[in-house]
Amino acid sequence: MKATSERTRWRAVCAYDGTNFAGWQSQAGGNAIQDVIEKALGKVLKTPVRIHGSGRTDAGVHALAQVFHFDAAWSHGAEKLRAALRVELPAAIQIAALRRAKPTFHARFDAKGKIYEYHVCLGEADPFTRLFVWPVFRALDLAAMQTAARRLTGRHDFRAFTALNGPEREDTVRDLRRLEVARRGRRIKITAEADGFLYKMVRSLAGTLVAVGEGKLTPAQVTGLLAGGVRTAAVPTAPGKGLFLRRVLYR
Template sequence: MRRWKCVCAYDGTGFAGWQSQARGLAIQDVIEARLAAIFGRALRITGSGRTDAGVHALGQVFHFDAAWAHGEEKLLLALRSGLPPAIQIKSARPVQPSFHARFQATGKRYEYRLHLGDADPFTRPYCWTLFRPLDVGAMRAAAARLLGRHDFRAFTALNGPAREDTVRTLRRLDVIQRGAQLRIVCEGDGFLYKMVRSLVGALVSVGEGKLSAADLAAILASRRRTAAVQTAPAQGLFLMKVFYGHAHTR
């Protein structure tokens, strides 16, 4: 029996998110069905975390335990050959038995994609299309106010008790423009439920002139969710990379 670490990419458009669902419509369900076909028995995979319905990934990580005597390349080929085009296994390799895709993750990088103006039919399904100009300079100034270690309860859709830990370290929040395309790169030690989409929504409101950098700082300090913080649509969000310490990678 060996522990296997896999990196996968997926188009989340037609799925009910990452986490297994009773109706089998999640990405986890599809991958587990493929593993069951390969190994002849049910196998459970553990992901680095959930992504919501409609959210995409280029670097989601998961692990599973199974005996396989035919080498890494043949396992990768077997996994790839039976999955739908919307899911790609990018790598599969054995790791230490102590490796855990979720608990040993030290950080994640997300990217949110926006398009200013009418996006073409090949871009539109994977971005938030905005038909109004944005003040990108103001967005960058506001993003700088959110960096560091803070309580981000005001930027999550959590409905749990106030005692739940909502402190996170935001290491990077870059607003990058290239023509009509805008990317917001968000990197930190972990993210709360819908936190990235809430940060993006708030920055867009700043770009529209509805909120200021000072407003965002005040909302952050309040630790209270407000209607002024909109949640960006799911289709523009991509999980780009999951980070791990070197001791647990092989």
């Protein structure tokens, strides 16, 4: 398959099982989702291609609809390009949608928000879901978790709920538009929507809500942690395997 000389901006949506990958962002060892997709594009287009994602996901974290863009010359249409990538990509990564975009589109800077889901299993998970949930072996107080979630919702400084470190003072104010806790059978789903998320913020929120459910923290203590603005050992980080990037929001 040959590429044309005219370069086009492409917008893609991909889904991936992050279990065996080093996260989204390119790594020296080449085992990140970005590295694998760029390698596949390079084979199809016969030239190196750099892709730009809507944001990063950590090692072991999954995505249902990660968005990225790239510039490339290709004259055979979006579906043929997607079909060619299907051959080159491992089964754990799927290009769910692909189309031409405006030359000014940027997957990261045009995003207006993201929706994440975190999945908890009460007790041992079955072999088919164990890689995609956090098994918790204590009873959880759902009402307390929901109360704490309401106290975290809104525009706040979430420095206490991020793993950011270093001397620089990054803006840690985010608008957490939605933080919901719902149970169905032995499964608890935590849904978080915001204008943006800090490093490990969703996993920190999920870990904190589970701690509330276990009785290790009260909703009032969570309010105090938020107001304190300092990350402490009281804020646990949930395992990456239960987290999914559900959707990236654009205008």
